[in-house]
Amino acid sequence: xxxxxxxxxxxxxxxxxxxxxxxxxxxxxxxxxxxxxxxxxxxxxxxxxxxxxxxxxxxxxxxxxxxxxxxxxxxxxxxxxxxxxxxxxxxxxxxxxxxxxxxxxxxxxxxxxxxxxxxxxxxxxxxxxxxxxxxxxxxxxxxxxxxxxxxxxxxxxxxxxxxxxxxxxxxxxxxxxxxxxxxxxxxxxxxxxxxxxxxxxxxxxxxxxxxxxxxxxxxxxxxxxxxxxxxxxxxxxxxxxxxxxxxxxxxxxxxxxxxxxxxxxxxxxxxxxxxxxxxxxxxxxxxxxxxxxxxxxxxxxxxxxxxxxxxxxxxxxxxxxxxxxxxxxxxxxxxxxxxxxxxxxxxxxxxxxxxxxxxxxxxxxxxxxxxxxxxxxxxxxxxx
Amino acid sequence: xxxxxxxxxxxxxxxxxxxxxxxxxxxxxxxxxxxxxxxxxxxxxxxxxxxxxxxxxxxxxxxxxxxxxxxxxxxxxxxxxxxxxxxxxxxxxxxxxxxxxxxxxxxxxxxxxxxxxxxxxxxxxxxxxxxxxxxxxxxxxxxxxxxxxxxxxxxxxxxxxxxxxxxxxxxxxxxxxxxxxxxxxxxxxxxxxxxxxxxxxxxxxxxxxxxxxxxxxxxxxxxxxxxxx
Numbered sequence: 001x002x003x004x005x006x007x008x009x010x011x012x013x014x015x016x017x018x019x020x021x022x023x024x025x026x027x028x029x030x031x032x033x034x035x036x037x038x039x040x041x042x043x044x045x046x047x048x049x050x051x052x053x054x055x056x057x058x059x060x061x062x063x064x065x066x067x068x069x070x071x072x073x074x075x076x077x078x079x080x081x082x083x084x085x086x087x088x089x090x091x092x093x094x095x096x097x098x099x100x101x102x103x104x105x106x107x108x109x110x111x112x113x114x115x116x117x118x119x120x121x122x123x124x125x126x127x128x129x130x131x132x133x134x135x136x137x138x139x140x141x142x143x144x145x146x147x148x149x150x151x152x153x154x155x156x157x158x159x160x161x162x163x164x165x166x167x168x169x170x171x172x173x174x175x176x177x178x179x180x181x182x183x184x185x186x187x188x189x190x191x192x193x194x195x196x197x198x199x200x201x202x203x204x205x206x207x208x209x210x211x212x213x214x215x216x217x218x219x220x221x222x223x224x225x226x227x228x229x230x231x232x233x234x235x236x237x238x239x240x241x242x243x244x245x246x247x248x249x250x251x252x253x254x255x256x257x258x259x260x261x262x263x264x265x266x267x268x269x270x271x272x273x274x275x276x277x278x279x280x281x282x283x284x285x286x287x288x289x290x291x292x293x294x295x296x297x298x299x300x301x302x303x304x305x306x307x308x309x310x311x312x313x314x315x316x317x318x319x320x321x322x323x324x325x326x327x328x329x330x331x332x333x334x335x336x337x338x339x340x341x342x343x344x345x346x347x348x349x350x351x352x353x354x355x356x357x358x359x360x361x362x363x364x365x366x367x368x369x370x371x372x373x374x375x376x377x378x379x380x381x382x383x384x
Numbered sequence: 385x386x387x388x389x390x391x392x393x394x395x396x397x398x399x400x401x402x403x404x405x406x407x408x409x410x411x412x413x414x415x416x417x418x419x420x421x422x423x424x425x426x427x428x429x430x431x432x433x434x435x436x437x438x439x440x441x442x443x444x445x446x447x448x449x450x451x452x453x454x455x456x457x458x459x460x461x462x463x464x465x466x467x468x469x470x471x472x473x474x475x476x477x478x479x480x481x482x483x484x485x486x487x488x489x490x491x492x493x494x495x496x497x498x499x500x501x502x503x504x505x506x507x508x509x510x511x512x513x514x515x516x517x518x519x520x521x522x523x524x525x526x527x528x529x530x531x532x533x534x535x536x537x538x539x540x541x542x543x544x545x546x547x548x549x550x551x552x553x554x555x556x557x558x559x560x561x562x563x564x565x566x567x568x569x570x571x572x573x574x575x576x577x578x579x580x581x582x583x584x585x586x587x588x589x590x591x592x593x594x595x596x597x598x599x600x601x602x603x604x605x606x607x608x609x610x611x612x613x
Binding site (some may be wrong): 002005006009011012107285286289290291292293294296297298299336376377380381 | 435438440442461462464465466467468469471473479481482483484488492493495496501540558
């Protein structure tokens with residue numbers, strides 16, 4: 001403990017250099033924690049997917065819809081227990097930057113099949129009874145300050161829904177009980193959107209409840225076979241596979257984000273290591289003097305190494321702290337639809353701090369070794 | 385019994401495969417309480433001899449005994465501990481740590497002891513008052529004159545009450561007045577506090593303050609003079 005003052009004084013020797021080193025570590029840890037949070041968000045959504053829900057989309061692309069008459073055909077497939085459908089609405093609330101996901105859903109079956117959407121019974125009833133009603137996630141309601149009974153006007157974002165604005169009344173605010181559903185979305189009655197749609201009776205995707213998760217592949221195949229060689233061929237997969245394939249639309253996200261994180265960390269290692277080595281080179285005489293006074297090589301190793309760890313840990317705390325504050329669903333508002341809710345949590349902060357210690361240790365090893373192996377006489381002669 | 389016993393100490397350096405002799409079979413005996421001056425031209429081996437006594441360099445051959453310890457056979461880590469307990473070193477260029485105050489510079493050797501913070505404070509202030517600079521305890525080296533810096537360096541050298549004080553041209557970078565003050569201080573440490581001092585110097589005025597002088601030339605001892613202070 002008595003050496004801590006010495007370490008702190010040394011770190012303050014060149015404030016600008018220390019500041020820049022701390023900043024470089026802070027940026028690295030900030031990026032690492034943030035990227036980790038994004039990846040974990042996607043992975044959590046996939047992991048939380050139901051094993052008894054399978055999804056059917058147009059085989060060509062998820063942006064194309066298919067007739068609601070498919071529903072009857074799907075219901076006849078062996079192993080299907082329940083079914084619902086939904087459409088992506090893509091409306092604009094005041095300004096495109098206020099993006100959030102809106103889904104036109106077949107309400108009764110959708111709420112039945114997604115118990116993760118937790119609504120008060122009266123809100124559920126009010127929603128089902130109001131053709132122009134909607135329910136919004138508690139995160140979304142908090143973001144815009146909405147309460148039950150408020151009116152929300154959405155401009156049409158996708159031309160198929162005409163050109164007239166849609167006005168909804170908030171009938172309920174839901175919370176989620178699982179990562180498969182986020183709290184940043186809006187759900188409203190499919191009928192309302194269909195009335196104004198230029199092409200009637202279209203569903204964006206079907207969600208099918210199956211009796212046995214082990215039969216998912218067989219049921220999916222049977223559904224797709226129903227529509228083979230039709231103008232509306234389908235591709236059916238488990239909800240988890242759907243989530244994963246959605247993520248894969250961004251490319252190999254794990255590899256991409258992981259590579260960025262590793263590159264940032266390695267670059268920071270070199271920057272921090274070089275800075276510390278430079279600092280030790282400048283202090284050659286001082287280190288030699290301390291060794292002359294009787295400071296053992298081991299103590300010098302820990303003093304210089306400790307300085308590196310201290311700087312890196314400080315940078316790590318700043319980076320992880322900022323990431324915790326900024327990369328937060330309440331601040332970012334990017335979740336919704338197929339983008340899962342993500343935010344830096346305590347585990348990411350702890351990992352970030354551990355990473356900063358790793359950077360400090362690795363970057364400090366060479367300078368610390370230099371300091372401990374210094375030949376006193378040569379070092380004194382260099383300046384004297 | 386002599387405090388320092390050097391027997392046939394030889395030191396040579398290797399540069400580009402060429403062996404350069406610096407000291408040749410030097411034997412010296414320094415009794416406890418002595419103030420020994422080491423003189424000689426540049427390259428005569430004075431500083432090398434001082435470094436060997438301080439245990440920061442090792443002889444190529446020969447024996448160096450200080451007190452009861454044969455230091456030439458100690459391992460590096462043991463030698464570091466030995467230096468902390470027995471050696472106070474005063475450099476020509478003071479070599480204070482610029483980011484530490486005078487107090488903190490003097491406190492450095494005590495950080496290696498088991499003294500409490502309060503005890504360390506007492507020892508540091510005592511050392512600073514001995515060198516007459518306790519009022520500058522909170523000053524940084526850049527805020528002190530050369531003479532004051534050297535006083536702080538002397539306080540740092542004596543604060544742990546070492547067996548032996550080694551001074552490498554302690555007045556080499558000072559004006560005449562400051563040099564005189566530093567030499568008076570060293571003399572006082574020798575006489576009042578019975579410190580054994582070995583001082584390397586080029587300056588004949590400084591050498592006069594020593595009680596005994598040794599002359600080195602080309603690595604060998606050529607003359608012993610008793611000044612008789």
